[in-house]
Amino acid sequence: MNFTDKNVIITGGSAGIGFATAKIFIEKGANVLITGRNAESLHTASVNVNSPKLKTLASDISKLADIAMLEKEVAESGNKIDVLVLNAGIAKQFSIEETTEEVFDDLFNINVKGLFFTLQKLIPHLAEGASVILISSGVSVSGYAQMGAYAATKSAVDAIARTAATELADRKIRVNTVAPGLTDTPMNHQTPEHIKNAIAAAVPLKRIGEAEEIANAIVFLASEEASYISGSYLSVDGGVTIRR
Ligand SMILES: NC(=O)c1ccc[n+]([C@@H]2O[C@H](COP(=O)([O-])OP(=O)(O)OC[C@H]3O[C@@H](n4cnc5c(N)ncnc54)[C@H](OP(=O)(O)O)[C@@H]3O)[C@@H](O)[C@H]2O)c1
Structure with missing residues (x-):
């Protein structure tokens, strides 16, 4: 897979x-x-990567003004986007009974509204044949306790992806969804070890995922090797979703 001089944008990178x-x-x-x-x-992140090919932009996906700033940056670069990864997201775990309006709004403003309007504003800047990847979650198609509002945001992400795959096909733009299972990232660093171990035990591969394993799936879907894949929902979860 070769992405030489391709232009990639990753929200929440x-x-x-x-x-x-x-x-x-x-x-x-x-x-x-x-x-x-x-x-x-x-x-x-920039210091860790240490490459002139990496640029950063402080931008909060839940604020339309920040999305406009991202669009301006892209427009001023004069480059079309070859790969757009809509990844920025947050998770909050509450039962339906315990979910406050604030929690609900935070989740939907970032995971759904922010993703939707980032996609909308960047659609004109996508190159013909571009690849768009939306990051969902295995909970979008399963039923875990404490995940009601978060899972609802991810089901919405799936619906947006299906619509976008249909609307953008004329421009040969492929749109796909990657649905990780529990993955070892800062999002889960507060999760107690015994809970992670219990979740890992329920995964057919008997472990949680690594960020690089999800990243490899995203990069594959963005590549020429995935040239006939659009509208797909790719579970990257050690097989746990088949247990739903
Ligand atoms: N880790 C898992 O187990 C798991 C499982 C299924 C799905 N996912 C999904 O995978 C995606 C990435 O998750 P992750 O585990 O890598 O999370 P993470 O470790 O918490 O990283 C999240 C990234 O998104 C950024 N971000 C959060 N809110 C943002 C906002 N409002 N505007 C712009 N950037 C924002 C964060 O930076 P700042 O905080 O500086 O904004 C960070 O760069 C999310 O959509 C998540 O729902 C994760």
Whole structure:
């Protein structure tokens, strides 16, 4: 897979799955722009990668003004986008009874509204034949306790992906969804070990995922090798979704 001089944008690229994906694209020759809310985390990511091919932009996906800033940056670069990875997201675990309006709004503003309007504003900047990858979650098609609002955001992501795959096909743009299972990223660093171990025990492969394993699937879907794959929902979860 060769991405020499391809232009890649990854929302939420300063940590976890987004950062692992950025590193692989850079290794394969792409120019990568990563976003995130925290400028310090973006700086740390940039220092770690240490490549002139990596650019960063502090931009909060839940704010339309920040999405406009991202669009302006892309427009001013004069480059079309070859790969767009809509990855920025947050997780909050509450039962339906315990979910406050604030929790619900935070989840939907970032995971759904932010993703939707980032896609909308960047559609005009996508190259013919571009690849768009939306990061969902295995919970979008299963039923875990404490995940009601988060799972609902990810089901919405799946629906947006299916619609986009249909609307953008005329421009030969492929749109796919990657659905990770529990993955070892900063998102889960607060999760107690015994809970991670219990989840791992329920996975057919008997472990949780690594960020690089999700990133490899994203990079594959973005590549020429996936030229006939569009509208797919790719579970990358050690087989756990087949247990639903
Ligand atoms: N890890 C898992 O087990 C797992 C499982 C299934 C699905 N996923 C999904 O995979 C995606 C990546 O998750 P991850 O585990 O890599 O998370 P992570 O380690 O918490 O990293 C999230 C990234 O998104 C950025 N981000 C968060 N909110 C943002 C916002 N409002 N605007 C812009 N950037 C934002 C973060 O930077 P800042 O905090 O600086 O903004 C960070 O760069 C998410 O969509 C998540 O729902 C993860």
